[in-house]
Amino acid sequence: MSTTKVQETYVPVRDEVRHRHKFENDFARVYDVLIPPGDMSDYHEHVEDTLYVCIAPVAMTDQVWGEEDVNQFNVPAGISMCRPHRCDPLIHRVGNIGSNDMHMVGVEVKASPPWVAAAPLQAKGHTELWDHTRMRAYRLSLESQESTGAFTYDFYGVTILLADTNYHYTDAVSSRSMALKAGDVIWHEGPLQQSITNLGESPLEAIVVEWL
Structure with missing residues (x-):
């Protein structure tokens, strides 16, 4: 059989x-x-x-x-x-x-954005990790109560939180705080002028990736 x-x-x-x-x-x-x-x-x-x-x-x-x-x-x-x-x-x-x-x-x-940044991001708290033909990645790290100061995400991309945090940002039209969880994702379309502050008690850790 x-x-x-x-x-x-x-x-x-x-x-x-x-x-x-x-x-x-x-x-x-x-x-x-x-x-x-x-x-x-x-x-x-x-x-x-x-x-x-x-x-x-x-x-x-x-x-x-x-x-x-x-x-x-x-x-x-x-x-x-x-x-x-x-x-x-x-x-x-x-x-x-x-x-x-x-x-x-x-x-x-899914698709390339209508424009890309002219150069890699240089902003407080952001460290470049790697560069792929379609993406560039950064690590965003801020201690408790630390702020990036004003800067611009001149690209389309995502921020992915690695830890729970109280994420406060200010841009040209609003200022607000968000209680975010590890794994939460923020989509942004540049040019986005803003500042980010960690209002939590533990470090803010995230991966920021721009579309190329």
């Missing part, structure tokens, strides 16, 4: 239930990855260049569709990267073999 192995299928990342849609516009689609300990995503396909930011440290597995090998990684919080899925599509599934929730934010680059 013979048996036949059932061929596994995959879904677009948009339809994978653990990759939870947050918001979308003409330039970006943002989703939140949340996988409890011991759980695993379905096989899913990535076809757009994607920014990944790890919010919480995690021990994870990664298995490419059709392959038997299962890779294991320990990923620290705060890691950010861009993977070029538009020219190198990926079908895989990821699992959580750690003791805490796997929490990541993914941002797909």
Whole structure:
């Protein structure tokens, strides 16, 4: 008696239930990855260049569709990267073999913006991390009660919070505070003249990424 192995299928990342849609516009689609300990995503396909930011440290597995090998990684919080899925599509599934929730934010680059900054950002609290053909990333760090002073985001992009914080900003038309959680995402379209102040008691940590 013979048996036949059932061929596994995959879904677009948009339809994978653990990759939870947050918001979308003409330039970006943002989703939140949340996988409890011991759980695993379905096989899913990535076809757009994607920014990944790890919010919480995690021990994870990664298995490419059709392959038997299962890779294991320990990923620290705060890691950010861009993977070029538009020219190198990926079908895989990821699992959580750690003791805490796997929490990541993914941002797909849907289109290039109408303009880009003439030079990398130079503003207090911002440190350039890496430069990709479609994105440039910075780490934003402010101690309690510290402010950036006035500066300009002369680009389209996102800010992704790495920790809970009381985020206060002032721009040309408003001044307000926001109680933000780790993993929250702010979309901004430049030129945005503003100042940012950390009104919380702990450091403000975020990843800021500009579209190129």
